Amino acid sequence: xxxxxxxxxxxxxxxxxxxxxxxxxxxxxxxxxxxxxxxxxxxxxxxxxxxxxxxxxxxxxxxxxxxxxxxxxxxxxxxxxxxxxxxxxxxxxxxxxxxxxxxxxxxxxxxxxxxxxxxxxxxxxxxxxxxxxxxxxxxxxxxxxxxxxxxxxxxxxxxxxxxxxxxxxxxxxxxxxxxxxxxxxxxxxxxxxxxxxxxxxxxxxxxxxxxxxxxxxxxxxxxxxxxxxxxxxxxxxxxxxxxxxxxxxxxxxxxxxxxxxxxxxxxxxxxxxxxxxxxxxxxxxxxxxxxxxxxxxxxxxxxxxxxxxxxxxxxxxxxxxxxxxxxxxxxxxxxxxxxxxxxxxxxxxxxxxxxxxxxxxxxxxxxxxxxxxxxxxxxxxxxxx
Numbered sequence: 001x002x003x004x005x006x007x008x009x010x011x012x013x014x015x016x017x018x019x020x021x022x023x024x025x026x027x028x029x030x031x032x033x034x035x036x037x038x039x040x041x042x043x044x045x046x047x048x049x050x051x052x053x054x055x056x057x058x059x060x061x062x063x064x065x066x067x068x069x070x071x072x073x074x075x076x077x078x079x080x081x082x083x084x085x086x087x088x089x090x091x092x093x094x095x096x097x098x099x100x101x102x103x104x105x106x107x108x109x110x111x112x113x114x115x116x117x118x119x120x121x122x123x124x125x126x127x128x129x130x131x132x133x134x135x136x137x138x139x140x141x142x143x144x145x146x147x148x149x150x151x152x153x154x155x156x157x158x159x160x161x162x163x164x165x166x167x168x169x170x171x172x173x174x175x176x177x178x179x180x181x182x183x184x185x186x187x188x189x190x191x192x193x194x195x196x197x198x199x200x201x202x203x204x205x206x207x208x209x210x211x212x213x214x215x216x217x218x219x220x221x222x223x224x225x226x227x228x229x230x231x232x233x234x235x236x237x238x239x240x241x242x243x244x245x246x247x248x249x250x251x252x253x254x255x256x257x258x259x260x261x262x263x264x265x266x267x268x269x270x271x272x273x274x275x276x277x278x279x280x281x282x283x284x285x286x287x288x289x290x291x292x293x294x295x296x297x298x299x300x301x302x303x304x305x306x307x308x309x310x311x312x313x314x315x316x317x318x319x320x321x322x323x324x325x326x327x328x329x330x331x332x333x334x335x336x337x338x339x340x341x342x343x344x345x346x347x348x349x350x351x352x353x354x355x356x357x358x359x360x361x362x363x364x365x366x367x368x369x370x371x372x373x374x375x376x377x378x379x380x381x382x383x384x385x
Contacts, residue, residue, distance in 0.1 A: 008352055013058075015086040016367055022062055030034065031069040032103035035368045037061055037133035038375050038382060040042045043293040044144045045381025056145070063141060063150065066134070067095035069104055069186045074124065077107065083182055088191040096157035099126045099164070099183050104266025108181050125187045128165045130196045131157055132202040139209055140381065141311060142212040151209055153276050158203050162224040165195075166231075173231055175199075193249055196235060200228035200267065201251045201258075205385045207210050208263040231268050237276035240283035248277040250383070254313035256318045257385050259325050270326075277308075290346055290382040295360035302347045303372040305343040309344040312337060348376050 014023075018040060021027040043059035046052070071091070073079040082091035084098025091097075104124040109115065138154035141147065164183040166173050175195055177190035203221045210219050239245060252273045258264040284305070289297060314332050319326045350356055351373050362369050375382050 003049070004183075005046055006374075007375040009042070009374040012045060012370045013046065014135045014353060016192065016374075017058055018310075019044065020367060021066065029065045029069055032367065033066065033070055033100055033127075033130045034102075035371050036066050036103075037130070037137040041140050041382035042138040042371060042374050042378065044140055045378050048144070048381065050377070054303060056265075058343075059141060059263060060130075060145070062147065063138070066100065067153075070101040071098065072097040073109065076103070077181075079182075085182075094153070094156060096134075096138075096153045099157065099160050099161055101181055102127055102130055106336055109187050111185070120188065121319075122177070123187070125148075125181055126183060127192075128161055128177070129192055131161045132138045132195075132198045135202050138351075138363065139206055140210065140384065143384070151206065152216075152219060155206050155210065155221060156320060158206055158221055158224060160222060160255050161199070162203075164222075166227060170227070171226060171230060175231065193235075193239060194237065194244060194251075196228050196231040196357070197251055197269070197273065198247065200225060200232055200269075201226065201254050201264075204258055204264050204267075206259065208258055208385070227266075232267075232269060238279045239271060240280050240287065241274075241301065242284060242289075243304035245280040245284060246274055246304035246306070246311075247275055248280070249308030250311045253315040254278065254385050256326070260318050260322045271333065271339055274337065276336050278290060278333070278340075279310075281337070281343075284343075285340070290343065290350070293355050294361055295379050297361055299351050299362050299369040300365055300372050303351060303369065304378050305378040306344045306347040307372065307379060307382065309341055310376060311383050313317070313341065314379075314383050340360075344376070348373070352377075 015024045020031070021029040040059045040062050043055045045061065047055035047059065058181035071084070072082055081088070082098060083101065084091060084093070084094065086094060086097065101124055104122055106119070106123045108124045109120065110279050135157050137156040138150040138157070142154070160183070164179060165176050167176065168174050175191045176186040176188065177192045177195065178186070203224050207221045207225060210216060237248060252270060255264060255270050255273065259270070290302070302345055319330055319334060351362070351369065356362060
């Protein structure tokens with residue numbers, strides 16, 4: 001029998017559904033792509049653990065709301081309809097073909113406006129690393145429900161992102177960090193530190209799922225994977241940001257699952273990714289931010305690390321039970337990393353406390369914090385591929 005899901009995780013996800021207009025009448029949907037990607041996986045996990053169809057229905061309703069909201073132009077934009085430019089019916093069939101908006105509060109930077117770096121954090125547009133999270137969520141929906149449409153939407157999104165975010169000649173390509181809503185121009189030209197890696201792993205996940213069905217040439221991501229693998233070479237992955245470290249561990253876990261399943265054999269990035277994660281954890285440990293008061297801490301960034309440590313716990317037995325597919329040195333690396341698993345429980349416990357959820361830092365990003373805490377408490381739906 002499956003264990004019962006955490007009561008707190010259930011409560012957090014149902015609160016999220018009410019707060020953001022996912023359920024209940026009369027409240028317009030308020031969608032944000034990053035949070036919604038985690039939320040879809042959480043609802044799928046609650047469905048797996050309880051077999052209550054209401055959770056599956058919430059996941060599917062959330063997918064529809066995201067596409068209908070973030071796949072279209074903003075209400076305050078003079079443009080209307082699907083951001084892909086497709087007509088109404090065709091857009092419903094291919095809702096991700098133009099990418100998906102972030103869901104930020106402010107309109108995107110206009111071509112004639114001066115750049116304000118602080119303001120840019122609150123402006124709409126498209127982020128590559130948000131798109132990859134949604135690709136992963138769509139693949140999870142396809143896995144759980146058996147609906148091939150969600151996988152197709154994920155692959156179409158991957159192809160669109162590859163064609164618009166990457167630029168430059170083969171072998172010398174770079175990637176924009178943020179693009180305009182219609183993907184016609186970069187808004188932030190710098191490259192995200194982990195965007196190529198996250199894209200490589202996510203596209204490999206989609207490619208593996210396609211191969212397990214009947215591989216479709218139209219959905220083939222081989223060129224995308226090759227380009228992203230080249231882009232990852234020599235990339236400095238080390239960060240002391242807890243959310244970034246958690247992302248590295250999440251990617252490492254998916255890489256181990258893919259390698260164990262006979263995929264991703266031609267890309268040998270697992271060792272450098274784990275090395276970068278360990279160096280980041282060393283720096284994080286020295287800073288000791290978990291001793292600070294709530295006002296000095298960012299819940300969703302810490303919870304990103306907690307989710308990554310859950311992913312690391314999932315990865316270790318995969319490597320240990322498949323010695324023919326992994327270099328022996330990886331076992332030493334995972335043993336060395338185990339000493340940092342101690343951070344996960346204090347993070348989860350701290351942000352599960354009702355008093356700490358009254359803090360300014362929790363309330364200013366309440367929905368993201370709620371959903372990522374729920375992900376950490378019930379992580380399998382997000383961590384599986």
